[in-house]
Amino acid sequence: MFIADTHSDTLWALGVRHIPLQELMITPDRLKDGGVSMQTFALWTGPKGNRGDVAAIVQGELAARPVFEQAGIRQVDDPSEVKEGENTFLLSVEGGEVFESGISTVEEYRALGVAMAALLWNNENAIGYPAKGGSTQGLTVYGVQVVKEMQRVGMAVDTSHLNEAGFYDIFAKTNLPPMASHSCCKALCGHSRNLTDDQLKLLIRDGGYVGINFYPFFLNDGGQATVETVAEHIDHVCQLGGASIVGFGSDFDGIEETPAGLENAAKVPALLDCLRKRGYSEDAIAAIAGENLRAYFRRIRG
Ligand SMILES: [Zn+2]
Numbered sequence: 001m002f003i004a005d006t007h008s009d010t011l012w013a014l015g016v017r018h019i020p021l022q023e024l025m026i027t028p029d030r031l032k033d034g035g036v037s038m039q040t041f042a043l044w045t046g047p048k049g050n051r052g053d054v055a056a057i058v059q060g061e062l063a064a065r066p067v068f069e070q071a072g073i074r075q076v077d078d079p080s081e082v083k084e085g086e087n088t089f090l091l092s093v094e095g096g097e098v099f100e101s102g103i104s105t106v107e108e109y110r111a112l113g114v115a116m117a118a119l120l121w122n123n124e125n126a127i128g129y130p131a132k133g134g135s136t137q138g139l140t141v142y143g144v145q146v147v148k149e150m151q152r153v154g155m156a157v158d159t160s161h162l163n164e165a166g167f168y169d170i171f172a173k174t175n176l177p178p179m180a181s182h183s184c185c186k187a188l189c190g191h192s193r194n195l196t197d198d199q200l201k202l203l204i205r206d207g208g209y210v211g212i213n214f215y216p217f218f219l220n221d222g223g224q225a226t227v228e229t230v231a232e233h234i235d236h237v238c239q240l241g242g243a244s245i246v247g248f249g250s251d252f253d254g255i256e257e258t259p260a261g262l263e264n265a266a267k268v269p270a271l272l273d274c275l276r277k278r279g280y281s282e283d284a285i286a287a288i289a290g291e292n293l294r295a296y297f298r299r300i301r302g
Contacts, residue, residue, distance in 0.1 A: 004037060016057055031265050037290060040089065093118065096146060109155070117150060118161055127140060139166045180209070182251045203242070207299050225260070229259055247289065
C-alpha cells in the first residue's frame with residue numbers, strides 16, 4: 001500500500017534544533033516500520049518569519065537530509081515515482097518568506113525538488129495573513145502572483161496556516177485547486193488553524209486535498225485525542241463527500257504531544273486499523289493512505 005504523509009518538521013528538529021535522531025517521531029527505522037512510502041519533510045522558515053535568518057534556517061534543514069538518504073530513503077519529486085515497498089521523502093516549504101525576494105525564487109525552490117509550499121506560517125508576510133490573529137485581509141497582489149507562479153511550475157499551493165480570506169482568494173483568483181497539508185476540521189474542534197465545512201466543501205468541489213493533522217489540540221477542544229480521534233476527522237471529511245481528497249498530515253516533530261496510539265511514524269498502521277474497524281474497505285483505506293495524494297498531484301501537474 002502506498003502511504004503518504006504531507007507534513008513533518010523533522011528536518012527542522014534535526015538540522016536546526018539538533019535534536020538527537022533517536023528522540024524524533026520520524027526516523028528512518030520508524031518510516032520503515034510504519035510502512036510510510038512517502039514522508040513530506042518541510043523546510044520551515046522558522047518562528048520569526050521574515051525577521052529571522054530564513055536562508056540559514058533552510059540551509060540547516062537541507063543539510064539534515066543525508067540522515068535519511070544514507071539509510072536508503074531517497075528524495076522524490078512526485079508521489080507517482082514511489083515504488084511498492086519503498087520509503088522515500090518529498091520536500092515542501094512552510095513559510096512563503098522564501099519567495100519574498102522575487103518571483104524567480106519559486107522556480108529556484110522548485111528546482112531543489114520542493115513539491116508543495118505553505119504560503120505562510122503564523123506570521124504575516126508579503127503573500128498574505130495567517131489564520132492565527134484573525135485577519136480578514138486576503139492575499140496581497142504579490143501573493144496572487146506567487147500562487148499563479150507555483151501553479152505554473154507544478155508546486156502544490158498549501159493553505160495550512162493561511163487565513164480564510166486568503167484561502168478563498170486562491171479559489172476566486174487562480175485556476176488550480178490548493179491543498180491543506182496539515183489541517184483538521186473546525187466542525188469537530190474549534191481551533192483557529194482548522195478548516196470550516198465551507199472550506200472543506202470547496203476543496204472537495206475543485207479537487208483539492210487535505211492531510212489531517214495529528215496534533216491533539218487541533219483534534220479536540222480539550223486536547224484529548226487518540227488514534228480514533230484522527231479517524232473521526234477523516235470520517236467527517238468523508239461525510240462531506242471528501243473520501244477522494246483526504247489523507248494524513250501528521251505534523252510529527254513539529255508537535256510536542258501526539259494522540260494516544262499514534263505517537264510516531266511507526267504507529268501509522270494503527271490508524272489504518274481504526275479505519276478498518278469503522279468499516280472502510282481496503283480500497284477506501286488505500287485511497288486515504290496515499291492514492292488520493294497521487295491523484296491530487298495528477299490534477300495539478302497534468
Ligand atoms: Zn505547521
